[in-house]
Amino acid sequence: AQSVSQHNHHVILSEAASLELGCNYSYGGTVNLFWYVQYPGQHLQLLLKYFSGDPLVKGIKGFEAEFIKSKFSFNLRKPSVQWSDTAEYFCAVKGGYSTLTFGKGTMLLVSP
Amino acid sequence: DAGVIQSPRHEVTEMGQEVTLRCKPISGHNSLFWYRQTMMRGLELLIYFNNNVPIDDSGMPEDRFSAKMPNASFSTLKIQPSEPRDSAVYFCASSLGDRAPSNQPQHFGDGTRLSIL
Numbered sequence: 001a002q003s004v005s006q007h008n009h010h011v012i013l014s015e016a017a018s019l020e021l022g023c024n025y026s027y028g029g030t031v032n033l034f035w036y037v038q039y040p041g042q043h044l045q046l047l048l049k050y051f052s053g054d055p056l057v058k059g060i061k062g063f064e065a066e067f068i069k070s071k072f073s074f075n076l077r078k079p080s081v082q083w084s085d086t087a088e089y090f091c092a093v094k095g096g097y098s099t100l101t102f103g104k105g106t107m108l109l110v111s112p
Numbered sequence: 113d114a115g116v117i118q119s120p121r122h123e124v125t126e127m128g129q130e131v132t133l134r135c136k137p138i139s140g141h142n143s144l145f146w147y148r149q150t151m152m153r154g155l156e157l158l159i160y161f162n163n164n165v166p167i168d169d170s171g172m173p174e175d176r177f178s179a180k181m182p183n184a185s186f187s188t189l190k191i192q193p194s195e196p197r198d199s200a201v202y203f204c205a206s207s208l209g210d211r212a213p214s215n216q217p218q219h220f221g222d223g224t225r226l227s228i229l
Contacts, residue, residue, distance in 0.1 A: 034217065036220075042222065043116075043203065043220040043221055043222045043223055044155075044203070044205075044220040045220070046217045046218075046219075049217055090155065099145075099157055099160060099168065100145075100157070100218065101157075102154060102155040103154070104154040105154055105155070
């Protein structure tokens with residue numbers, strides 16, 4: 001069975017700080033990887049996805065993620081966060097014919 | 113474009129009552145998913161449909177929960193009887209895909225915040 005682990009439950013940063021949110025998954029075969037964001041009171045929205053090809057994936061709002069197969073990781077990064085990035089971030093993995101499995105989420109609070 | 117539409121946005125009811133949550137997927141999407149989100153357990157998949165057929169309901173917590181998809185544009189999730197531990201945010205999502213489960217991104221509705229007193 002596949003699983004997803006997000007390293008931090010809560011992250012607090014100041015504006016302009018750099019962000020890296022960890023995500024590790026367990027699955028033995030080919031995977032599709034996703035990061036979703038949930039702004040306060042809103043639904044989940046897709047930030048970026050990896051299916052194949054270039055392991056460095058660019059998403060919306062300046063986010064990017066790097067798939068490192070040897071480490072089973074798909075960490076989310078942003079060079080300079082803004083107050084508006086305050087949200088909960090979910091990593092998700094889909095392997096083979098299985099459904100999407102979400103991590104528990106990381107709550108990011110950016111202070112102005 | 114209209115996204116996934118869920119109703120109601122909020123529901124507060126007493127335990128023992130029947131609760132019905134509704135979802136209209138994005139037109140043309142043929143996969144539909146029901147999720148439950150709680151602080152303790154995060155986002156859990158309850159059930160998903162492909163072409164209106166339930167494919168995997170292994171996430172449905174117990175017999176009090178049931179879901180239907182009578183046509184491509186409508187689905188319901190019903191809890192009868194409801195209990196306080198059912199309090200959560202319930203999300204519906206839809207995606208494209210010719211086979212289940214598709215690897216296409218899922219589009220989420222705004223959710224229904226359910227409180228059982």
